Amino acid sequence: MNFEKVLKGLENKRDEMVKLCCELIGFKSENPPANVADIAYFIRDYFKERGFKVNTYEPEKGKVSVSARLDGGEGRRLLWNGHMDVVPAGRRELWSTDPYVGVVHDGKIFGRGASDMKAGLAVAMVVASHLSEIDARIRGGIQLDFVPDEETGGYHGTKYLVEKGISAGDACIVGEGTSSRVWGIAVRVAEKGILDLYVSALGKTSHASVPFLGENAIEKLINLLLMIKKLENKKVQTPLVVQKIIEQSVPYYEKIAKTSGIPAENYRTLFSKMTVNIGVIKGGVKTNVVPDYAEAKVDIRLLPGQDPEEVFSEIQKMVADSGIRGIGLDKDVALPSYENPDHPFVSLVKKCVAEITGTQQVNTIIGSGATDARYIRSLRGIPTVILGPGNESSHSANEYVDIEDMVTMSKIYSLIALNFLS
């Protein structure tokens, strides 16, 4: 297959990609409530019309996944994954345009989800359709999974597809945005995990004028939360391969830090320690009543290589050692995950990025946020990278994507597919 021909063909698909991205933005797939049925059926029909094998799955009402397949017979299978849900648009007065109308201006597309990640969906759709149209003679196959509820944990989307054995392949690209206006395109190979901690404290009510007759649940909770917060001071030992990824990420984040006026040291700390955010706290009924109940939710970010169970046990021990009684602990976990940057698939992806962008040094980096890649890596062991159009404007008002970024990414995706499936 003539690569040049394939890549040239994509140049002519620029308008189609832009139009499709705008159409996808038009579907208000806000999460919550994560009802993505409309956009999912639109994507299903797109692939059906183009002769792909398409299946839909709906483990919970409205949380529809679409899986489209291009089959080239025997050979390796490349999996691509992207989410259809978006975070709410937020306060409208902060937007210069209607967030649910894709607006093209100054080489960019504006709208909620433009960057995270409807541009990614549009690029993957056009690339897959282009490869089937020109009869790229791929060996093996491509599977594209479009999923709901990534923004709230991916339980009914990627996790479901992975657990049911529907999402499968020899390598995977999760199409979240990895282009930076500051740095260019990076390949994300690792991400921190989350230990969501629920802490409750029981006490005993009494009149506030005689507090010794009661037990103040809020004070117990505060004392304990301050102990948990100290986990941030602990140096975390990560596997050697993760340290290598972090070292490569530091210059990337330092450059971002420089332009945003944030001390670069903050980023170094971010990838050598846990972060502890006390995000929710509730308790008490009245100032003159000693409260008998209080609760808090804490977000603890873990580094790749850390075992969430070990951290949770450490917190349980902290509670036991503190002597504070009436404490309840519970948790939800998003596993941290990573891919060896020396894996042949990562090398191939880096080579393709370098070739299309003309960059010598393509960085493999770690991200602070968790994505659906964790399910694909941890539950199925599929070598997975995160690579897609999209930038730092994700989740903010006036979110946008650069059209050039989309076209570049369409060429990178095509080159990866043609190389991996040749």
Ligand SMILES: [Zn+2]
């Ligand atoms: Zn996303």
